[in-house]
Amino acid sequence: MKLALIGFGQAGGKVVDQFLAYDERVDGGFVEAAIAVNTATTDLQGLERVPRSNRILIGQARVNGHGVGADNELGAEVAEADIDEVQHAIDDVPTHEVDAFLVVAGMGGGSGSGGAPVLARHLQRIYTQPVYGLGILPATDEGGLYTLNAGRSFRTFVREVDNLLVFDNDAWRSAGESVEGGYDRINREIVERFGLLFAAGEVGSGDAVAESVVDSSEIINTLSGGGVSTIGYATETVETSASGLLSSLSSSKGSKHDGTDLDTDGAATNRLTSLVRKATLGRLTLPCDVSSADRGLVVASGPAEELSRKGVERGRTWLEEETGSMEIRGGDYPTGGDEVGAIVLLSGVTDVPRIDRLQQVAVEAKETTEDVRTRSQEGTAALVDTSGELDALF
Ligand code: GDP
Numbered sequence: 001m002k003l004a005l006i007g008f009g010q011a012g013g014k015v016v017d018q019f020l021a022y023d024e025r026v027d028g029g030f031v032e033a034a035i036a037v038n039t040a041t042t043d044l045q046g047l048e049r050v051p052r053s054n055r056i057l058i059g060q061a062r063v064n065g066h067g068v069g070a071d072n073e074l075g076a077e078v079a080e081a082d083i084d085e086v087q088h089a090i091d092d093v094p095t096h097e098v099d100a101f102l103v104v105a106g107m108g109g110g111s112g113s114g115g116a117p118v119l120a121r122h123l124q125r126i127y128t129q130p131v132y133g134l135g136i137l138p139a140t141d142e143g144g145l146y147t148l149n150a151g152r153s154f155r156t157f158v159r160e161v162d163n164l165l166v167f168d169n170d171a172w173r174s175a176g177e178s179v180e181g182g183y184d185r186i187n188r189e190i191v192e193r194f195g196l197l198f199a200a201g202e203v204g205s206g207d208a209v210a211e212s213v214v215d216s217s218e219i220i221n222t223l224s225g226g227g228v229s230t231i232g233y234a235t236e237t238v239e240t241s242a243s244g245l246l247s248s249l250s251s252s253k254g255s256k257h258d259g260t261d262l263d264t265d266g267a268a269t270n271r272l273t274s275l276v277r278k279a280t281l282g283r284l285t286l287p288c289d290v291s292s293a294d295r296g297l298v299v300a301s302g303p304a305e306e307l308s309r310k311g312v313e314r315g316r317t318w319l320e321e322e323t324g325s326m327e328i329r330g331g332d333y334p335t336g337g338d339e340v341g342a343i344v345l346l347s348g349v350t351d352v353p354r355i356d357r358l359q360q361v362a363v364e365a366k367e368t369t370e371d372v373r374t375r376s377q378e379g380t381a382a383l384v385d386t387s388g389e390l391d392a393l394f
Contacts, residue, residue, distance in 0.1 A: 001099040001201035001216030002032040004090070008119060009075075009112025010043040011136050012036070012105040013050065015187050019104075020049040022191040026335065028199030033093040037086055037119070039078055039111045040067035056089050058082035058115075068110035072149045075114025083122050090123075099201075099216045100130045103161070105153075108138030108146035113153040120160040130220060133161040134194060137286075137358065139170040144365035151362025154355070163223040163347065165194060166230060166286040168354055193231045193285060197343050200299045200333035212309055214299050214331035219345070222297040222329055227348040228355070230286035234278035235341040236271060240303055265308060268340075272300050272311025273318065275342035280319060284346070287354055294348025296328040302340035307332040315342065 007016030013036035023031040036050045039059040047055060057065060059078030068074040079086075101123050105112030116133060123131045135157055138146040158164045172186050201216035223229060276298055280290055298315050300307045309332075316330040323346070 001030060001198055001219055002097055003030055003198055004032055004093050004095065004098045004101045005034045006086075006090075006101065006103050006119060007034075007036045007050070007112075008079075008103060008105040008116040009038060009109055010040070010106065011109065011183075012103075012112045012116065013038060013043060013047050013055075014183070015104045015134070015136070015190055017047050017049045018187045018191045019195055022188075022195040023199070026195070026199055028195060028202060030195070030198040030202045032098050033090075035086070035089050035093075037079075037111075037115065038067075039063050039065070039075065039115075041065035043067070053092075054089055056085055058085055068114070070108075070110045070113075070145060070149065072110045072114035072153055075110040075112070076118050077114070078111075079115035079118040083118065086119060087122070087126075095127060095129070098129055100132055100162075100220065101127065102132050102134055102198075104134040104136075105157075106136045106138070107150035107153040107157070108136075108142055109149065113149045117153060117156040117160045120157065124160065124162075130162040130223065131160075132223060133157050133164040134190075135164050135166050136190075137166065137168045137170060137354070139173050140361075144361070144368065147358060148362045148365040148369070151359050154358070158226075158228060161226075163226055164228050166228055168286050170354070171283060171285075171287050190285070193233045193343065196233070196301060196333070196341070197231065197297075197299065197345060200301065200331075200343070203333060212307075212312070212332055214297070214329075214333060218297060218329045218331060222295050222327075222345055222347050225295060225348055227294065227350070228286070228352065229345060229347040230284040230288055230349055232279035232282055232284045232344040232346070233341060234275045234282055235339050236275060237338055238271070238302070238306055238340050240338045265310075268306050268308040269311040269314065271306070271340060272308050272342060273314040275300075275340065276312075276315025276344060277318060279342045279344040280322065280346075286349070286352060288346070288349045289351035289353075290322055290346060290349075291324060292349050292351035293323045293325060293346035294327070294350075295325060296323055296347065297343075297345040298328065298330040299333055299343040299345075300331075300340070301333040301335050301343065303336055303338065304334040306340045307334060319344065 007013040035054045044055040105116035201219045
């Protein structure tokens with residue numbers, strides 16, 4: 001499906017940059033336009049692929065290009081005040097060719113955390129297409145302020161978008177990795193999953209193989225109904241027909257054509273069925289109780305001859321049982337190569353312990369912050385109090 005991508009803040013911009021790299025690499029064709037919005041000049045300069053004319057600096061009157069310093073209330077105010085500047089950039093996008101908007105942001109900082117929900121609300125007012133969010137949760141060790149920001153932004157963002165796709169940094173970080181190296185790896189994991197999903201919905205209906213191919217309307221229908229979504233992904237490398245041909249040519253045994261075809265088909269079916277299970281039960285972009293999902297979509301990707309329809313069907317039926325949902329869609333995305341993959345999109349998930357904990361820690365952080373501020377104000381007043389012995393200058 002064709003997307004207008006808008007990255008808000010540093011994380012949002014970097015992930016949009018990675019989406020562009022991915023779209024180019026797989027020849028996905030799902031990025032119709034890419035825009036980055038920020039309050040910090042240096043973050044915009046650090047991007048590699050978003051066209052310079054689509055890098056929008058906002059809030060110059062308030063913060064002069066220096067960022068909002070993890071103050072997401074200020075991030076929201078600045079976005080509200082300068083929304084016209086963002087709109088100018090969107091005016092150059094052929095929006096009639098766009099199936100949906102995707103607003104990407106890290107929820108723990110300031111610009112994206114505050115600005116992304118403001119932008120989502122604005123887009124909802126102007127355009128008829130769905131507006132999705134891709135919200136990145138901070139790791140727990142980033143501390144109280146980031147958790148508090150994320151808790152408040154999450155509440156607001158989920159209310160303003162048609163669906164909030166979530167990625168949890170906490171579930172994906174690795175011990176011993178530098179922050180920057182870690183983000184590079186994590187960002188690739190993000191775009192591999194969400195990019196594959198959106199690229200899958202972009203195979204045109206005119207294509208020869210399009211019979212069981214996922215259509216953008218299936219993605220939109222799975223996401224419609226709102227709430228929070230998560231993605232699972234699993235892959236396996238297979239012997240492609242090219243390498244299979246080589247090995248059969250070099251084989252001294254006679255042809256066992258029919259049997260081989262049957263075996264291959266059965267193997268492809270079993271492979272896909274177990275890939276769907278692995279994707280669902282493995283690490284999700286937002287870990288959750290799978291049975292709480294309201295809707296789902298299974299997409300098989302890889303070389304066309306490996307995309308067993310029976311395998312997708314079985315995976316779909318299994319997911320129906322696992323979630324108790326009748327609304328599980330399925331289809332495939334022929335990509336070539338030698339990797340077969342299964343993407344599982346779970347939408348409208350409600351049992352998410354990570355979000356419960358995030359909100360709880362955010363409430364505690366808010367109370368602690370207020371207590372500390374009151375104590376500090378009282379302390380400062382006591383510090384300068386001379387019992388009337390000294391007068392202030394004015
Ligand atoms: P902003 O520029 O004020 O919106 O803030 P940032 O985007 O720099 O940071 C917000 C949050 O996003 C941080 O607390 C991190 O959890 C996360 N973050 C920052 N950079 C990246 C990145 O490159 N990738 C990922 N996955 N998360 C990031």
